[in-house]
Structure formats: structure tokens, C-alpha cells
Amino acid sequence: MRPKRKQRLIFVTILLIGFSSATALGVYALQKNKTYFHTPAEINAGSVEQDILFRVGGLVVEGSVNRFDDGVTTEFDLTDTEGTVTLRYKGLLPDLFREGQGIVAQGKLNADGIIVAQEVLAKHDENYMPPEVADALKASGASHPENIPKKNY
Amino acid sequence: MIPEIGHFALVIALCLALVQTIVPIIGAQTNTSQWVAVAKPAARGQFLFIIISYICLTYSFIKNDFSVLYVANNANTALPLEYKISAVWGAHEGSLLLWVLMLSAWTYAVTIFSRSLPNNMVARVIGVMGFVSVGFLLFTLLTSNPFERIFPVPLEGRDLNPLLQDPGLVIHPPMLYMGYVGFSVAFAFAIAALLDGKLDSAWARWSRPWATMAWVFLTIGIALGSWWAYQELGWGGWWFWDPVENASFMPWLVGTALIHSLAVTEKRSSFKNWTVLLAILAFSLSLLGTFLVRSGVLVSVHAFATDPARGVYILMFLAIVIGGSLLLYALRAPKIKSIGQFELVSRETALLLNNVLLLVAMFTILVGTLYPLFLDALNAGKISVGPPYFNAVFVPLMLPLVLIIGVGPFLRWKKAGLAETLKKLLKIIVIGLIVGAALPFVVAGKTSILVVVGISLAAWSVLAALYYLFKNVFRGESTLSSLQRFKKIPRATYGMVVAHVGIGIFVIGVTFVSAFEEEKEVPMRVGEKVEMSGYEFGFNGVKDVQGPNYSSKQASLSVLKDNKLIATLLPEKRTYLVQESPMTEAGIDTGVFRDIYVALGEQIDHEAWGMRLYYKPFIQWIWFGAALMALGGLLAALDKRYRLKLKREKVAIASTDNKQTAAPVAP
Numbered sequence: 149m150r151p152k153r154k155q156r157l158i159f160v161t162i163l164l165i166g167f168s169s170a171t172a173l174g175v176y177a178l179q180k181n182k183t184y185f186h187t188p189a190e191i192n193a194g195s196v197e198q199d200i201l202f203r204v205g206g207l208v209v210e211g212s213v214n215r216f217d218d219g220v221t222t223e224f225d226l227t228d229t230e231g232t233v234t235l236r237y238k239g240l241l242p243d244l245f246r247e248g249q250g251i252v253a254q255g256k257l258n259a260d261g262i263i264v265a266q267e268v269l270a271k272h273d274e275n276y277m278p279p280e281v282a283d284a285l286k287a288s289g290a291s292h293p294e295n296i297p298k299k300n301y
Numbered sequence: 302m303i304p305e306i307g308h309f310a311l312v313i314a315l316c317l318a319l320v321q322t323i324v325p326i327i328g329a330q331t332n333t334s335q336w337v338a339v340a341k342p343a344a345r346g347q348f349l350f351i352i353i354s355y356i357c358l359t360y361s362f363i364k365n366d367f368s369v370l371y372v373a374n375n376a377n378t379a380l381p382l383e384y385k386i387s388a389v390w391g392a393h394e395g396s397l398l399l400w401v402l403m404l405s406a407w408t409y410a411v412t413i414f415s416r417s418l419p420n421n422m423v424a425r426v427i428g429v430m431g432f433v434s435v436g437f438l439l440f441t442l443l444t445s446n447p448f449e450r451i452f453p454v455p456l457e458g459r460d461l462n463p464l465l466q467d468p469g470l471v472i473h474p475p476m477l478y479m480g481y482v483g484f485s486v487a488f489a490f491a492i493a494a495l496l497d498g499k500l501d502s503a504w505a506r507w508s509r510p511w512a513t514m515a516w517v518f519l520t521i522g523i524a525l526g527s528w529w530a531y532q533e534l535g536w537g538g539w540w541f542w543d544p545v546e547n548a549s550f551m552p553w554l555v556g557t558a559l560i561h562s563l564a565v566t567e568k569r570s571s572f573k574n575w576t577v578l579l580a581i582l583a584f585s586l587s588l589l590g591t592f593l594v595r596s597g598v599l600v601s602v603h604a605f606a607t608d609p610a611r612g613v614y615i616l617m618f619l620a621i622v623i624g625g626s627l628l629l630y631a632l633r634a635p636k637i638k639s640i641g642q643f644e645l646v647s648r649e650t651a652l653l654l655n656n657v658l659l660l661v662a663m664f665t666i667l668v669g670t671l672y673p674l675f676l677d678a679l680n681a682g683k684i685s686v687g688p689p690y691f692n693a694v695f696v697p698l699m700l701p702l703v704l705i706i707g708v709g710p711f712l713r714w715k716k717a718g719l720a721e722t723l724k725k726l727l728k729i730i731v732i733g734l735i736v737g738a739a740l741p742f743v744v745a746g747k748t749s750i751l752v753v754v755g756i757s758l759a760a761w762s763v764l765a766a767l768y769y770l771f772k773n774v775f776r777g778e779s780t781l782s783s784l785q786r787f788k789k790i791p792r793a794t795y796g797m798v799v800a801h802v803g804i805g806i807f808v809i810g811v812t813f814v815s816a817f818e819e820e821k822e823v824p825m826r827v828g829e830k831v832e833m834s835g836y837e838f839g840f841n842g843v844k845d846v847q848g849p850n851y852s853s854k855q856a857s858l859s860v861l862k863d864n865k866l867i868a869t870l871l872p873e874k875r876t877y878l879v880q881e882s883p884m885t886e887a888g889i890d891t892g893v894f895r896d897i898y899v900a901l902g903e904q905i906d907h908e909a910w911g912m913r914l915y916y917k918p919f920i921q922w923i924w925f926g927a928a929l930m931a932l933g934g935l936l937a938a939l940d941k942r943y944r945l946k947l948k949r950e951k952v953a954i955a956s957t958d959n960k961q962t963a964a965p966v967a968p
Contacts (some may be wrong), residue, residue: 158645170661173694173793174668182673185683203685219824221907239822240902240911243535243874243883298406
């Protein structure tokens with residue numbers, strides 16, 4: 149083979165191996181690690197199976213926050229005004245976690261129909277609503293539009 | 302009045318940017334020297350007017366001029382002065398102004414440091430940068446004017462986002478933007494060379510220091526962002542694979558590939574096509590980063606803007622820049638000839654592998670970041686792709702990269718013997734493996750396969766880099782003394798060594814902290830003691846503290862080891878009065894080998910508080926490693942050779958210039 153061709157062959161082979169292995173790796177990892185978002189209404193309708201990791205978003209129901217005796221586990225209800233689900237979370241809640249606040253949680257459904265959260269996210273701004281929550285509320289035709297504030301920049 | 306001056310200055314800057322784009326490029330293409338000569342004054346004038354505009358906005362912040370909407374939204378009379386100044390770039394409009402300020406500053410730098418380059422080349426470079434500037438100035442003026450007034454004028458401002466009230470965030474965005482925007486210089490050089498139709502090693506040498514400097518700033522910016530997140534978010538993490546972090550990390554990965562590929566183009570006249578594409582890609586990703594962050598398409602704390610018009614504009618601008626430069630590339634590519642040839646085992650191949658791995662890593666991050674957005678846009682369901690995905694794809698790609706880092710510098714250009722090179726490095730390999738096996742036991746008394754792999758690789762990259770330096774100082778073939786050789790080693794080589802040592806230090810930090818960190822989330826009563834990682838945490842109580850624009854609950858914890866007090870930590874929970882948002886200020890005892898980190902949670906009853914305790918071994922090494930990488934880049938960019946060659950070229954160009962000007966005069 150002429151050196152020029154040989155060089156090109158090296159070039160192309162390395163590129164091909166690199167990109168194909170990365171694609172394989174990426175697709176595999178993506179399949180394993182993506183999590184779907186569901187609204188409380190969808191969960192009530194039974195669209196989520198047990199022991200599968202997913203995300204849920206909504207407003208924390210006023211007066212529903214209940215702390216266990218161990219001091220670090222909390223249970224609370226989450227609503228999109230159409231459906232309501234109960235979450236349990238062991239750990240310290242984020243600063244902005246409040247009743248009436250929009251949050252997103254990631255977790256799995258247990259046998260009792262309670263979502264055991266591994267992560268609870270509340271955003272750092274009183275005007276800010278996670279887009280998923282805002283959409284979920286909009287989709288359910290939320291009766292309290294004032295609960296869907298927008299960042300007014 | 303002052304805001305109007307600022308606004309007007311911005312409009313003048315836009316006009317100058319238009320001139321700076323059109324006139325010099327036409328001048329260079331038609332070889333009209335009067336038109337070419339417009340480039341530098343136009344660029345400097347633009348810089349001046351953007352400075353004026355920027356000062357006006359800063360002045361409005363300092364004077365609490367709440368009739369300016371942007372000031373009213375992002376400041377408050379109680380905001381401390383340093384945060385008033387940094388609030389200028391605290392949100393969308395002002396950060397764009399900072400963007401164009403940096404762009405014109407880089408352009409100004411080009412006008413200063415390019416005296417020895419051919420005039421036509423400089424004119425094209427400045428013209429391309431002018432085009433980018435036009436895009437961003439128009440964007441600022443049309444969709445995000447920071448000088449917009451409101452009426453009625455509010456008495457008090459809404460205050461700066463409390464998350465941004467931290468020293469780390471004062472310098473993080475400017476550094477990051479310096480990096481982002483810095484890649485526009487390498488981009489402009491690539492486009493200028495394509496316009497000229499001449500891609501030679503001189504072009505690579507000219508753009509190399511610029512690309513390296515941009516990379517240095519980006520490295521510092523990303524590291525500062527990570528350091529800030531660690532201090533401020535109260536979760537003790539240093540990297541979250543947040544889309545906004547990814548947006549800055551992708552140009553960094555491509556920039557890293559670019560500075561290595563430029564080396565091949567300069568030294569061996571090879572990889573030319575590839576280098577041009579990397580320069581275009583690095584800047585495109587910087588623009589994409591701006592788009593992702595500024596359009597509000599992401600679910601993220603950083604995404605301040607939620608105006609789709611802005612997103613559409615940036616997307617169109619992105620399409621023009623990427624599409625235009627790729628079209629130009631396609632037209633010119635057949636003419637580009639890479640001369641240098643190389644064998645399978647050679648430094649070229651090692652650098653090629655480096656490039657492929659970095660690009661593939663970038664690609665997987667791009668997919669993970671954009672895939673959820675695509676699915677969402679297609680209404681195919683809302684998904685999120687979290688850290689497990691990124692760790693699963695990124696780490697395996699980086700392991701071979703670190704392997705190559707060690708061996709690469711020892712390989713000769715063109716053709717090298719792998720067995721022979723590895724034989725030379727056998728000692729280093731063995732020592733690296735021993736360190737990898739032993740160090741975890743010394744540090745933590747336990748180990749795992751992943752830790753051994755990580756530490757061995759880290760030790761390998763540190764030791765190999767130092768060995769390379771050692772060999773050059775003590776084993777040179779010439780008759781010089783070691784000291785003479787030491788002095789003769791180019792700064793670029795030191796830069797390479799320091800940066801590669803930095804990678805090793807970084808990997809050590811990452812490996813240890815992810816393998817051996819410990820955390821506890823516990824309710825603590827006043828007077829209670831909790832034991833973790835050999836440290837005893839005693840809770841002394843909570844008191845109220847008043848800040849300038851916040852009130853705070855400050856806890857006090859004594860940290861004891863072997864019954865000796867080593868630190869008193871004061872984690873806080875602040876409530877910023879205007880936005881009523883709570884913020885966690887962690888209490889951190891920083892050390893070379895470990896950090897102790899305490900975050901205050903919520904109050905459980907009248908004397909018990911939730912408390913988050915962390916033990917973070919070697920975490921500071923992460924940022925120290927990043928700092929070394931940046932220092933290495935700086936050393937490389939300041940290499941004497943660039944200046945020496947500049948001088949030599951100046952003489953050469955001066956003589957050709959004389960001939961050219963002399964020609965028409967001759968009969």
C-alpha cells in the first residue's frame with residue numbers, strides 16, 4: 149500500500165472504531181439510565197410499574213408534610229390538581245422545599261403505592277417552577293393559574 | 302441619561318462592528334490596502350464604545366438606578382458593592398453585554414499582538430470576529446436590551462439571585478466567557494485561512510497561542526464553577542453533569558483536542574482538515590452552550606431566560622455560523638493538502654487517538670444533553686438523563702486517554718517503536734502500579750479494583766511527565782551541562798509537563814473522593830455528638846446572625862479528632878430578605894488530604910436540627926489539578942518561540958513589503 153493510503157486507512161479505522169464503540173456504549177448506557185417523567189394523575193391511573201425509577205413533579209399539598217420519629221424521614225403528598233400521590237423521602241429536604249411549592253422527585257413505587265424518593269429537587273427561586281411541573285399543571289388544566297408563576301425576565 | 306448613553310454607545314459599537322466585518326474582508330479579498338487598514342481602528346473603536354456601554358450599566362447598578370428594568374430585577378439598595386458590580390453579569394442581558402465586551406477585548410488583543418502577521422490575514426481575522434460581534438450586538442439590542450427603562454420606577458430592586466452572591470460566582474462567569482469567546486479567535490483564524498485558501502503551518506503557529514489561552518480561561522472558568530457548586534449548593538458535590546455544566550465542558554473537550562491537533566499541524570503539516578474542523582467545532586459548541594443556557598430550554602438553575610424569541614435568534618445565528626463555515630470549508634477543502642506522513646506507531650497516531658477519544662467523549666455528552674430535549678420536542682415523552690449515564694460513558698473513554706498521556710510524549714514523530722518506547726518506560730509503569738496498589742491502603746486502609754486502576758493511571762501520568770522532563774535535563778545527547786539543558790527546554794515543554802501532572806493530580810482527587818467519601822444525614826440536638834470517619838462532631842447550638850441583605854441561622858459545630866479540637870465549623874441557613882429565598886452556606890474545614898464539610902438542614906423541633914456531615918478525602922486535589930492544567934496551558938501559550946518567530950517573520954515580511962511597495966515605483 150502506498151504510505152498515503154496506509155495513513156488514511158489508519159485514520160479512518162481509528163475514527164470508525166472510536167465512534168462505533170462510543171455509540172454502542174452510549175446507546176446502552178442511555179437505555180439503562182434514562183428516567184421517564186410522570187404526572188401524579190398518570191400514576192393514579194396506573195401507568196407506572198413497581199420498582200422502576202421515574203420522575204414525578206407537582207405541588208406539595210398544604211398540611212400533608214409529616215415527619216417520622218427518626219427525624220430524617222418525611223412523607224408528603226404531591227398533586228397536579230388532578231391526581232395526588234404520596235412520597236416518602238429519607239434525608240434532608242432541599243432549602244426551598246415548602247408546602248405549596250413545586251418540586252420534582254425521582255424514585256420508585258413500592259408495594260403500598262407510595263413513591264419512595266431517592267432525590268427531591270426544589271428550585272432556587274420562588275418564582276421558578278420546574279418546566280415539567282408547569283406543563284403537568286397546564287395539562288391538567290390547573291384551577292389555580294396563579295399557582296403557575298412564570299419567571300418574568 | 303447615563304443608561305441612554307450606554308444604549309447609544311452599544312448602537313455605535315454595532316455600526317463599527319458592521320464596518321469591521323464588511324470593509325476589511327472585501328479589502329483583503331480584493332487586495333485593497335486602504336480597506337484592509339480599516340480593520341484595526343474599527344475593532345479598537347468598537348472596543349471603546351462597548352467599554353463605555355459596560356461602564357454605564359455598572360454605574361446604574363452602583364447608583365441603584367431602578368428605573369432601568371435590568372437593575373431593578375437584579376439589585377437592591379442593601380446589596381453589597383462588590384455584588385452590585387458583579388450583578389452586571391448576574392442575569393441574561395448583562396451577561397450578553399459581558400460576552401460582547403470580552404469578544405471585543407479579544408479582538409483588541411488581536412490588533413495588538415498581530416503586528417508581524419500579513420495585513421490581509423489580520424484583516425480577515427478581525428473581520429470574522431466583527432461578524433460574530435454583529436450577531437451578538439444585534440441579539441442584545443433586539444431581544445435583550447440591558448438599558449430598558451420601566452415606569453413607574455420601583456422604589457426598591459428585586460435583588461440579585463442569592464445563589465450568585467458568592468465570591469466564586471463573581472469571577473466564574475467572566476473566566477468562562479473569556480474561554481468561550483476566546484475560541485472565536487482560533488475560529489476566526491481558521492475562517493481567515495480558508496478565505497485566503499492557504500492553510501500552512503504558519504497559520505497553525507499563529508492560532509496556537511490564542512487557542513491555548515482560550516483553553517486556559519475555560520479551564521479556570523469550569524474549575525471555579527465546580528468549586529462554587531461545592532461551596533454553595535450544600536450537597537458537597539463538585540460535578541453534577543448538569544446540562545449547563547455540560548454546555549461548558551463540551552467546548553473544553555474539543556478545545557483540548559484542538560490545542561493538540563494544532564501541534565501536529567504546526568510541527569508536521571498534517572491533520573490540517575481536522576484542525577480546521579476542530580476550530581469551527583470548538584467555537585460552534587461555545588455558541589451552542591450560550592444557546593442552551595440562554596434560551597431557557599434546559600431544566601436547570603442556570604437557565605434564567607425563558608423567552609423563545611431569544612432561542613430562535615441564537616439558533617438561527619448558530620445555523621449561519623456553522624452552516625457558513627462548513628460551506629466555506631467544503632469549497633476549500635479539496636485544496637488543502639496535508640504533507641506529513643506517519644506510521645501506525647508514532648506521535649501523530651497518539652495525538653490522533655487523543656483527539657478521537659476527546660471527540661467521542663464530547664459526542665456522548667452532547668447526546669445525553671440533547672436527547673431529552675429532542676424527545677420532548679417530538680412529544681415522545683419526558684425523560685431525564687442523569688449522572689449514571691454520563692459516568693458510564695465518560696469514565697471508560699478517559700481511561701485509555703490517560704494511558705496515552707503517559708506514553709505520547711516519548712513517541713517520536715513520524716515513526717516510533719512501541720516496544721522500544723515501553724521498555725524505556727518500564728520502570729515508570731512498575732512504579733505506577735506499585736503506587737496504585739499501595740497508596741489507597743496508606744490513605745484509607747482499604748481499596749478496590751477501580752481505585753487501583755484510577756490511582757495507577759494517575760501516578761503513571763504524573764511520573765511519566767516528570768520522567769520526560771528529567772530525561773531532557775539529564776540525558777540530553779548534546780554536550781551541554783544539565784543546567785544549560787534545563788534552561789534550553791522550551792516553555793511549551795514545561796507547559797505540557799505541568800498540564801499532564803495536573804491531570805494526574807485531578808484523577809487522584811476524583812478517584813479518592815468518589816471511592817472513600819463518607820456522609821451522614823442526622824438530626825442533632827444541642828450538645829449531641831456524632832462520630833464519623835474518625836472525627837467527632839459536637840453540636841454547640843444555633844444563633845441568629847444579621848447580614849447586609851439577609852438574616853441567618855448560624856450553627857456551631859466542634860470537630861474533634863483524638864479528643865483534640867481541630868476546627869469549629871459555622872454552617873448557616875440564610876434567608877435573603879427580598880426574594881425570601883433560603884440558602885445554605887456550608888461550613889468547611891479545608892485540608893490538603895481531606896475536607897470536612899457540614900451543611901445545616903431544617904429545624905426539626907425547638908432544639909434539634911437536621912445536619913449533613915461529609916468527609917471528603919483529597920477533594921481539593923481536583924481543583925489543584927485543574928489549576929495546574931491551566932498553568933501548563935499558560936506556560937505553553939507564553940512560549941518564547943512564538944515571539945522569536947514573530948520577530949523573524951517581521952524582518953521577512955518587512956523585506957517583502959519593501960519589494961511590493963518598491964515594485965510600482967520602478968519603471
